[in-house]
Amino acid sequence: MFATPASVPSPSTLRRAVEPATRSSELAQANAHIRRVADMLALVADAFPVHRRLVHAGDAIHQAGQVFTHLCVLNSGFVKMVNLSADGRDQIVGLKFRGDWLGFDGIAGAVHDCDAIALDTGEVWAIPYDALLAACAARPRLMAAVHDAMSREIVGDRNSLMSVCTLPADARVADFLRTWAQSLALRGLRTDQIMLRMTRAEIGSYLGLTLETVSRALSRLAREQLIHFADKGRRDIRIPDVGALDGFVQQCLAPAVATLQ
Amino acid sequence: MFATPASVPSPSTLRRAVEPATRSSELAQANAHIRRVADMLALVADAFPVHRRLVHAGDAIHQAGQVFTHLCVLNSGFVKMVNLSADGRDQIVGLKFRGDWLGFDGIAGAVHDCDAIALDTGEVWAIPYDALLAACAARPRLMAAVHDAMSREIVGDRNSLMSVCTLPADARVADFLRTWAQSLALRGLRTDQIMLRMTRAEIGSYLGLTLETVSRALSRLAREQLIHFADKGRRDIRIPDVGALDGFVQQCLAPAVATLQ
DNA sequence: CGTTCGATTGAGGAAGATCAATTAATGTGG
DNA sequence: CCACATTAATTGATCTTCCTCAATCGAACG
Structure with missing residues (x-):
């Protein structure tokens, strides 16, 4: 219906x-x-x-x-x-x-x-x-x-405010992808292959970063195999393992946490 | 507008x-x-x-x-x-x-x-x-x-998200004070003499800044006569002119805006 | 009166912004 | 269908802002 x-x-x-x-x-x-x-x-x-x-x-x-x-x-x-x-x-x-x-x-x-x-x-x-x-x-x-x-x-x-206030740039972008994928997952849509409908500048606007920083963060995530760009165009992103993005965020936080102990 | x-x-x-x-x-x-x-x-x-x-x-x-x-x-x-x-x-x-x-x-x-x-x-x-x-x-x-x-x-x-994402540290603190004062004003409380009930660390947490940066920002605002610390303790703040804080935020933004034109 | 917690201030370093050049994709008119 | 223009993305070099670390100071409290 x-x-x-x-x-x-x-x-x-x-x-x-x-x-x-x-x-x-x-x-x-x-x-x-x-x-x-x-x-x-x-x-x-x-x-x-x-x-x-x-x-x-x-x-x-x-x-x-x-x-x-x-x-x-x-x-x-x-x-x-x-x-x-x-x-x-x-x-x-x-x-x-x-x-x-x-x-x-x-x-x-x-x-x-x-x-x-x-x-x-x-x-x-x-x-x-x-x-x-x-x-x-x-x-x-x-x-x-x-x-x-x-x-x-x-x-x-x-949660957006928290992400912006407490995460470094790379983690913020990873968290953004994680949240987007989760939003899709909650709605029963596939999350392994997602199409960002936003420019780097728009993502940066949302995350409080410049478009260059977003681009660099995505490149780094791709280099670390956490995401892959589908051929033809860098707006289609494959996320082989959404859970791994959590790990990445954790890892970005780790140095700071380590000193606290 | x-x-x-x-x-x-x-x-x-x-x-x-x-x-x-x-x-x-x-x-x-x-x-x-x-x-x-x-x-x-x-x-x-x-x-x-x-x-x-x-x-x-x-x-x-x-x-x-x-x-x-x-x-x-x-x-x-x-x-x-x-x-x-x-x-x-x-x-x-x-x-x-x-x-x-x-x-x-x-x-x-x-x-x-x-x-x-x-x-x-x-x-x-x-x-x-x-x-x-x-x-x-x-x-x-x-x-x-x-x-x-x-x-x-x-x-x-x-609005909090916007403040954090688009304002430099000093302006963020000024905006925080402005918003706090406005919240008091809306409730009919006096805004010229306000008592912050938060430590610098708490303000920093809310604004995505370190306590040192908040302290420096407040010192700068005091130096520019936009705020005054009441004697005995630096939690009581006098704001002679709330509107002037708007001007300060504007001024922090001005350099960036100027290049756009 | 000393202890503790919060605030201030300075010096140095790192993350991210800015500026600039290049490449890739998309669209347009011939 | 192809040259050309346009917009988006990438990457590098430099610079600024803010964070980190550290020392000092003041106030409040027992």
């Missing part, structure tokens, strides 16, 4: 080369997440006649300054959140995947606080916020799902 | 230009915020017999790993959110003031994701989450207030 057949993972397509313990637990997590997203989408579709909108790379789903009227659920595709400060700095402050909600930033001020820009072709479901509030009052599970999504966003944002 | 004027503004002209307009608008904002918080607290108090809990500096309001059962509203005092990652890194990821909610991070995973530690004496109102859900269904305004609080948290977290 809503959960497209393609998105249901056959266990074999999920990553193979990982510790048995984490593999099964992450598989369970992925299944739980897929179920939750499917339930949530069903709840939403059931509650209102959602407005489905097809977006292409570069399209703005909403923009900073726009009056807030709708939330959106991302049904497919990838979206970046771009924040522009009053003094002209701008930065990518978030990335969204299937099942994520967009526009929570607009609730507080009645005006959107940042741009949501599609990174490729996808579909969003627009939901008028007042209708959502009304529907939530009648459907506790829908309300819980909305809170759930907001809570996830808060946790994710904090 | 976005396009910085070609003629780079001298800090003084810039500050002077914005001051009269923002002064009254910030006052209006503060009044609106105070009203909103008061309304929200009344809504909460009206909906359940909230459990009021007195906390002292160092007390944990909740801790990472604890099963999530309650949200809390901070009625008075200051609270830091501390996140500990799986690999041992830890960081302050947020600061909370009167009227802020605590514990949203626990909704998604049913377990708290970080510690909430009181920075001084204060009072929190604990609210069982299931009771809140039930009450929200019956009281649209309460639900809206909860969403409002979560939205604010999301926007605030993103």
Whole structure:
């Protein structure tokens, strides 16, 4: 119905080369997440006649300054959140995947606080916020799902902050890839071959690094065999073992930790 | 709004230009915020017999790993959110003031994701989450207030990320002071004389800097007369003109911006 | 009065930014 | 289909910022 057949993972397509313990637990997590997203989408579709909108790379789903009227659920595709400060700095402050909600930033001020820009072709479901509030009052599970999504966003944002504040550049890039792969895994998508839909400059923006540093970090990861570039183009990345990226992050941290002991 | 004027503004002209307009608008904002918080607290108090809990500096309001059962509203005092990652890194990821909610991070995973530690004496109102859900269904305004609080948290977290990613150390510290002062102003507290309840190390943790860098930045701000240390102790800071901190941030950014033009 | 913890300040070093040159991929018009 | 222009990515050399290490100082506390 809503959960497209393609998105249901056959266990074999999920990553193979990982510790048995984490593999099964992450598989369970992925299944739980897929179920939750499917339930949530069903709840939403059931509650209102959602407005489905097809977006292409570069399209703005909403923009900073726009009056807030709708939330959106991302049904497919990838979206970046771009924040522009009053003094002209701008930065990518978030990335969204299937099942994520967009526009929570607009609730507080009645005006959107940042741009949501599609990174490729996808579909969003627009939901008028007042209708959502009304529907939530009648459907506790829908309300819980909305809170759930907001809570996830808060946790994710904090993890981004942590990555930026506590990891050196190489580890930050590795962590970025790890998180991206995990986001895909949670949604039942394959993680061994991922297509970054962002330029080095965009990745750098998100991680607080320059594009050169991102490029160097990726080259180093490739040299250490933690990633491989698919032929023709350096945006397709093969990650033979996602778990190994954890090890790399740990290793970057090790010198500092060692001195503490 | 976005396009910085070609003629780079001298800090003084810039500050002077914005001051009269923002002064009254910030006052209006503060009044609106105070009203909103008061309304929200009344809504909460009206909906359940909230459990009021007195906390002292160092007390944990909740801790990472604890099963999530309650949200809390901070009625008075200051609270830091501390996140500990799986690999041992830890960081302050947020600061909370009167009227802020605590514990949203626990909704998604049913377990708290970080510690909430009181920075001084204060009072929190604990609210069982299931009771809140039930009450929200019956009281649209309460639900809206909860969403409002979560939205604010999301926007605030993103602004933290932006500060860390796009500002040099000195500007980051200035921005931190500016934000702290603004948080106080929004709550109707005086901003000219503020008491930091954090050590240099804690500020550094929050900003992704070492304590030495924070100390140096504060010394520089003091040297430039943007802040003054109250006698006896360097935790009490007088900010003669909060708006001037904006100018300082701008000024730190200016060299980079100038080359872009 | 000494101990401890937090803050300051200086000197040196390292991570990452900046500047610059080259290469690879993509798109465009003839 | 191919030259050409354009944008993205890589890599190197240098420089700046901030971190690290270390010494000193001040305040608070027992």
